[in-house]
Amino acid sequence: MxxxxxxxxxxxxxxxxxxxxxxxxxxxxxxxxxxxxxxxxxxxxxxxxxxxxxxxxxxxxxxxxxxxxxxxxxxxxxxxxxxxxxxxxxxxxxxxxxxxxxxxxxxxxxxxxxxxxxxxxxxxxxxxxxxxxxxxxxxxxxxxxxxxxxxxxxxxxxxxxxxxxxxxxxxxxxxxxxxxxxxxxxxxxxxxxxxxxxxxxxxxxxxxxxxxxxxxxxxxxxxxxxxxxxxxxxxxxxxxxxxxxxxxxxxxxxxxxxxxxxxxxxxxxxEGKRIKKIARYQQYVAVGRTIERIRFAPRPEKRGGVIHHTQGSGKSLTMVFLAIKLRRLPEAENPTLVIVTDRTELDGQITGQFQRAGFPNPVQAESGEHLRDLLSGGAGTTVLTTVHKFQSAVPKRTDVISEGENIFVMVDEAHRTQYGALAARMRAGLPHATMIAFTGTPIDKKDRATRRVFGDYIHRYLIHQAVKDEATVPIFYEMRDARMRVHGRELEADIRNAFPELSDEEIQKLKRGTRLQEKVAGAEQRVRMICQDILAHYCSTIEPNGFKAQIVTASRDVAVTYVETLRDLGAPECAVIMSTANNDSARLQRHHHSKREREDLVARFKRKNDPLKILVVCDMLLTGFDAPVEQVLYLDAPLREHTLLQAIARVNRTADGKKYGLIVDYWGDNRRISEALEMFSEDDGVLSAMRPASEKYQLLESRHRAAMRLFDNIDRTDEEACVLLLEQEDIRARFELDYQRFAEAMDMVLPDPKALEEPYASDLKWLSRVRAVARRTFSDERFDVRPYGAKVGDLIASHLQSEGVEQLLQPTDILDPAFLQSVAELHSEEAKAARIEHAIRHEIHVHREENPTAYSSLWEDLEELISRRRTDRVSAASQLARLDELASRSAELRRGSVGYHLSGTSGAILPLIDFAPDVDEATRQEIATHIATDLEEMAQVIDWQMKEDVQRQMRRKIKEHLRSAKADFSAMEASTAKIMDVARARLVK
Structure with a gap:
């Protein structure tokens, strides 16, 4: 060493x-x-x-x-x-x-x-x-x-x-x-x-x-x-x-x-392999604080509380560790443990967790009567049950099962059903039990019922903490739109022709009962359009790294439409997982699976190398489903509040090579996202966990800048000089970390065309070459690291060689006249669309008298529904307005006139100088002007930007002026580098 x-x-x-x-x-x-x-x-x-x-x-x-x-x-x-x-x-x-x-x-x-x-x-x-x-x-x-x-x-x-x-x-x-x-x-x-x-x-x-x-x-x-x-x-x-x-x-x-x-x-x-696990710190602290509360609570009813550990952070294992600790707690006196869930699937999952962990003799209640028998059988039993079994286990509020005080009830996802009538049954049947609630999503700040039943928080481990600890991966959120239009006015006439025997009042009732949202969502043209988009995205972005996808739909009918369309389009192997009923249509019954078949499909989906790549669901696998191999959830359903947050959390589990989870939302009502997040206090950390997809691009920009900063003041064509910068071990260590983070950010963005824009791709290739030469030159074993992702390798090896890369949007300077003209044209198209919409509404108004009932109902409702879904998205007009504002600000920045009386090069330099506080405004402007004048004069040398001696003179002159400005010495190098960047941008001929 x-x-x-x-x-x-x-x-x-x-x-x-x-x-x-x-x-x-x-x-x-x-x-x-x-x-x-x-x-x-x-x-x-x-x-x-x-x-x-x-x-x-x-x-x-x-x-x-x-x-x-x-x-x-x-x-x-x-x-x-x-x-x-x-x-x-x-x-x-x-x-x-x-x-x-x-x-x-x-x-x-x-x-x-x-x-x-x-x-x-x-x-x-x-x-x-x-x-x-x-x-x-x-x-x-x-x-x-x-x-x-x-x-x-x-x-x-x-x-x-x-x-x-x-x-x-x-x-x-x-x-x-x-x-x-x-x-x-x-x-x-x-x-x-x-x-x-x-x-x-x-x-x-x-x-x-x-x-x-x-x-x-x-x-x-x-x-x-x-x-x-x-x-x-x-x-x-x-x-x-x-x-x-x-x-x-x-x-x-x-x-x-x-x-x-x-x-x-x-x-x-x-999966047939024996593994050993030790608690994470949040699990250890939560159990410790629970035991403290049980031991030192002033009254038995104060022993309970709420443990909020975010989805994917090991909540089920925390319950196991608490159960193990309670078993050995002298004050518990050989306790009876009751683990309660509100879904059969969760009951099976947690039962499996206890059994896999080797917990002694957990018994799964088969019915309310069986539950009552188990809890009446004396101390020391561990019972796993769904909350619904208390309905028959405690048919009357006076039917006490046990008066014991050494009964501990652990309730999973306590904010859903357990604090209502069924919680009352639990409390009535076990009046002196300690109730401990576990939840993976924050308790609604307006909800007092959960805390009233279970007590205050014992411990909280929030989403942003889990991401920081790498217990879960960050979640990116992206919204897409499948636009629809209503054509023709025949809809009303078709309804009347189909049902001539119905009165106007009956027609009204019929149309009020039409579930427009679901009809629109399940329209074959719309589903096919979305499926094509999903496949293009999945096959290019998710599948190459070996991960899988889940699609959430609005209903079982729509789920079947999705899976049939995907298969018709030649998608990777996919299956629909949904609840079943005996009176289902023949179409739905073709996709029925027995419980064993569903379990086999889920097990196959969880195996990374199994060809089953996509699951389509509507009412199952949204909660209590842990599949680290799932990286993306395509959302086309009106999920809300806790159900929405739990569905989103399906993609936050860690897996080898998985840097983030992704939600692609096609539903259109983005207000429900805001409502779900606004339910909770900002200190819940939820707001920081949902990241817009654009953050990936910002991350790429910042990490690119960090990786390139070392070479700011050197001729990059001089490879030997660049490599010599890495001679010191601490500088190489910093460079290696910055390089890895930049490569990782590229891997997260690929294959988005944004990653192919300059200078990211060429700079990554250049950095890789410098890194390889430095590794050979200094024989540093630390540089012998693993590849940073198949997609980055593909980019360096082949993508950069291709002359036929198709870009969906050609990079364009926002101050380019052609771009400004296109903005104006888009504005006119928005205006045209608004006029068309006004004309449609005018036509409805004009013809309403011909059939008041028909024209004031379904067609108008449908058109309004689609319009609302569209306008709930980020408005194109508002985005263009922001571009206009950005263009104006950029023009002012280019002139160097934002907030200053100077313009041109001197105006651009002025804000980059770290003046002493006692330097007045006139002196500041004078120094900036002198620097600009000197730089402009020295820039008359042909190809000065390629000549190190000229650049050295420029830097020396800049520092002379900065000293006269009483600039902070520690900031002088940074200011000089920034001013040189301005010179290269403005003064190169």
Whole structure:
């Protein structure tokens, strides 16, 4: 390793971590000699002498043979792989093992061996050692820090220099080598990780936690030092805590570490593969605060509350962790746990989560009577049910099921049905139960019912926090329009001709009952138009990265129209998932699926490599559906409020290579989006989570500028000089990070033609070349990174070579006369459209007397409906008005006259100078004029912009004037660079 990196790693990461453990939490630091004296050799992962002593302390009855057996139980494990071995060791460590024992009277009985005292942390020893060598089958590993509890290595810590461009990535690669996984198969020292429970990657400004064999995208931040406050941590450290400090304090405080190991680790089998999970910080804090409220509430009815954890952040697992903790809570006295949902699908999902997590004996209630029997059967039962079963379980308000106070009811998505009549049934049947509500969407700020039933918030983890923590991906929102027009006036006559026997009053009732919105939505021409647009978008933007799509429609009929149209257009494999009824039409019945078939389709959709790419739904899979492979949701339905937000959250799950989720809205009533978001207080973070698609372009612009800034003052055609700028390691690290972020932003925008505009494409290609040369020149392994996306590679390799790229909109200067003329023409078209609309309405008015009932009803309603759907979109006229305003402002900016008395080059330069406060306006203008005059004079040299000596003279002259302006010295370089940019833009001939 590079000596400078060694120094930075030690000084900024490893030493502060060791100090925090030693000073804040009284961990004892073991020297190399201590470690050597307590273990049998470099292949021994335990501090065996320490463990022997602690086993005797915690189990006074144990003999020497028992100690040998207890140690063998966690070191000599027969297993099929690392996870299997780790799970067996974990079970022994947390539950203990059973050994035969003969007491002093000669009686033989089994006894449980404890490795830790989980209830009294001071009876355990907490120690750590640095740079411990552990010998594996073929090579040695040397983790930076190993943390031992009772001689057992529970935590392995890898430290990396904060100067690295991707320190966490480097640490995770190191962990794979240590564990002997993937590209390091057969290497490393996996025996250490058969016993360890936490793996931590530290780099001061970023720190992440994982466990055995955790995939990279599941390594997580730990931002809360709970139960210590951030202020208390800052006070004890005597400085502002770093992310590394928060993680260490939150996870490795002795009480927290034992709690995490005992109650917040689970093993699951997913798609036939056994995986290990450890809680994220929001799950740990929520459970901790819930337990606090239960233990210290002044009255039993105050023990409940609301946990708001945003969709996709692991709410179901939080319920499992809380259930595990409640089972071990002495105050709960062997509690009865009731997990309640309001949908059969959610009931099955959460039941599956409890079963996969190995939670002991959860029972799913089959009916109201069965629910009543289960809750009447005594303490200790875990029951999963839908809220509707309380209807028959508690037929009368006086039918109490249980008076017990050790009943804990966890209610999922509590804002929907549970706080109404059915919640009253729950409360009547279980009058002294503790009610704990879980919700993935914020509680309506006008809604007091949920809090009245369940209590105040216990913990909140909001959408913007989840995105920041990378627990979910950001969501982009895009709106599209399928425009429709009504042709002809025959509609009214056709209705009358079809039903001649009906009176005018009956015709009116018929037309009032016509669901115009749904008819328009399901029109075959409209659906086909949208399907063509969806396929073009999906096949170019989503499918190339291996992700899938969901389409939400207004009704089951429309859903069937969608799936039939998609198949007719040759779409990738798609299926409709919807509820069914015996009296459905033959058309709908052709798309019926049994419960097993629906489950098979959903399972296929969730598998990334399965050819089923698109699901069409209307009333199913909008909530409680977790498919990380889904990246886009095409929305063509009038969803509102919580249902809308939950549907939107279908695309926010993380997956490898997934940078964002996308909502493409075809419905047209954008007011419902605003209503859904405005329901909640701004501090809910919802407003920041829904991002317009244009934000991707803004992100591209800002990241492009950041990546290119280093080369502002150098001739880019001089490749050698550009590469030499990257000679210093810290500058290369910054450049690498900026390059990666720019490449990632390009990947998010592609294949949108915006990404092909200059200078993005050519600059990315140029940066890639400079980066490659710098990597060869400085032999820096850190530059050996993975490709940044198939689409970016395609762009560099082939798109830039093509001369036949079709652009939907040719880039045009908004001050170009041709562009201004087109704006005027668009304005005239808008005016024409307005006149046509007025003429149509006039015609209706004129002919209304011919048939007042007909002309005042359906046709007018339909035309108005379509018009309203169109005008609810962002108005083209208003956008053009904004362009006019922008064009005027840009013209003023180009003249340099916005807010200043100067114009031309001097007016453009004036706002770029950072004057001292005591410089008056006249002096400011004079200095700007002098700079402009000097630059204009020196720019008379032919091709001055290509001659470094001329540019050097310009920069020197600019700085002379800036000094006379008493400009801030620290800002002088930045001001000079900006003024030179103005010169290049204005003075190049």
């Amino acid at each position: 590079n000596t400078d990196r060694d120094r930075l790693e030690s000084e900024f990461v490893e030493d502060p971590a060791a100090d925090l453990l030693r000073v804040l939490f009284d961990y004892r630091e073991l020297l190399p000699g201590d470690v050597a004296s307590m273990r049998d050799g470099p292949t021994d992962v335990l501090l065996t002498r320490r463990l022997e002593t602690q086993l005797k302390t915690l189990n006074p009855w144990i003999d020497e043979d028992g100690i040998r057996r207890a140690i063998a139980a966690i070191t000599r494990i027969s297993a099929v792989d690392l996870i299997d071995a780790n799970e067996k060791a974990y079970t022994a460590l947390t539950y203990g093992i059973t050994l035969p024992h003969t007491d002093s009277a000669g009686r033989r009985q089994d006894r449980s061996v404890r490795y830790f005292d989980f209830d009294k942390e001071d009876r355990n020893t907490f120690e750590f050692a640095r740079q411990v060598t552990v010998k594996g089958p073929r090579q040695e590993i040397v983790p930076d820090i190993i943390l031992y509890v009772n001689g057992i290595p529970l935590v392995v810590i890898e430290c990396k220099s904060p100067a690295l461009s991707d320190p966490i990535g480097e640490a995770l690669r190191q962990f794979r080598r240590y564990e002997g996984r993937e590209e390091f198969q057969g290497l490393g020292a996996p025996r250490l990780f058969e016993v360890s429970q936490l793996s931590l990657a530290l780099a001061r400004d970023v720190a992440k936690s994982g466990t055995t064999a955790t995939p990279p995208r599941f390594w997580a931040d730990w931002r809360d030092p709970y139960p210590m406050s951030s202020d208390a941590l800052s006070s004890r450290l005597g400085r502002t805590p770093t992310p590394q400090d928060a993680l260490l304090a939150g996870m490795l405080a002795p009480e927290n570490l034992l709690d995490l190991v005992r109650n917040f680790i689970i093993f699951e089998t997913i």
